[in-house]
Each structure stands twice: as C-alpha cells, then as structure tokens.
Amino acid sequence: MCSATLASAFKVFIVEDSPIIRERLLALLGSIEGAAAIGQASRAAEAIDGILATQPDAVVLDLKLADGSGFDVLRVVHERAPGIELYMLSNFAAEPYRRMAARLGARDFFDKSNEFQRVREVLAARAAQHVH
Numbered sequence: 001m002c003s004a005t006l007a008s009a010f011k012v013f014i015v016e017d018s019p020i021i022r023e024r025l026l027a028l029l030g031s032i033e034g035a036a037a038i039g040q041a042s043r044a045a046e047a048i049d050g051i052l053a054t055q056p057d058a059v060v061l062d063l064k065l066a067d068g069s070g071f072d073v074l075r076v077v078h079e080r081a082p083g084i085e086l087y088m089l090s091n092f093a094a095e096p097y098r099r100m101a102a103r104l105g106a107r108d109f110f111d112k113s114n115e116f117q118r119v120r121e122v123l124a125a126r127a128a129q130h131v132h
Helices: 002-007 019-030 044-054 069-079 095-104 118-129
Strands: 012-015 034-043 056-060 085-090 107-109
Touching: 002 044, 012 019, 012 044, 012 118, 019 034, 019 118, 034 044, 044 069, 056 069, 056 118, 069 085, 069 095, 085 095, 085 118, 095 107, 107 118
Parallel strands: 012 034, 012 056, 056 085, 085 107
Antiparallel strands: none
16 A cells, blocks of 8 residues: 555554464455554554554454453553544453443454454444545
8 A cells, every 4th residue: 555545544553462363354454445554563562552653543452462451452542542443352252351341442342253254344334434
C-alpha cells in the first residue's frame, strides 16, 4: 500500500503471541479494502508502546500474551487513547472474560475458535465507514 493510501486507510494494530494466528490476522486484514496493518506485537509492554506510538484506528488484541494479559493492554490503551477501538480475540471467551473486556473498554470480544470470520466482518464494516 503506498503512503498516500496508508494515510487514508483504516489502520489496525495486531497484538497476538501466536505467530500462526498473527499471520492469519494479517492475511485477513489484507483482504479488507481500505484496511491496513500498521503494527504488531506479541508482548504486553511492546503492544502498549507500539499502539500509543502509531495511534491506530483499531486494535485486535489477544487475551493471553507471552508476558501478561491483554486486559493490561486494554486498560492502559483505553485510558491513554480512548478513541482507539479495541477488539478482543481469544480462545478464552467465557462470559466473565467478555464482561471484563467490556468494562475495560473493548468494543467487542470474539472467540478464536468460532468467531474469527466476525472479526473480518466488523473490521471490513469499520473500514468502509472510515473511507466515506
């Protein structure tokens, strides 16, 4: 994507400690017109620093990270940059996790095992709104 296109793109930062899932998310983003991945991280501290430095439009955030919890990232980013849309994506999608994510500022929570396609649908809809 050229820089002019990137400047107008719906920018997404990916926080995922599994390289396989991270690649799958990058491919998913690549299939959405008007969306672009502008960063990625696998650890909580690097995610917070990267998100705050790049100011994406949205973040797709795993709950369990190599060095901590996605809830830690969610809490800090929502406090410091409340305009960034935060979406949780986890294998741990039980109702208490969903409620905690919502309380901390997540816009939505997706189960990796059966809601992966919904991530694409939500991001595609947001990208389409962002362009217009």
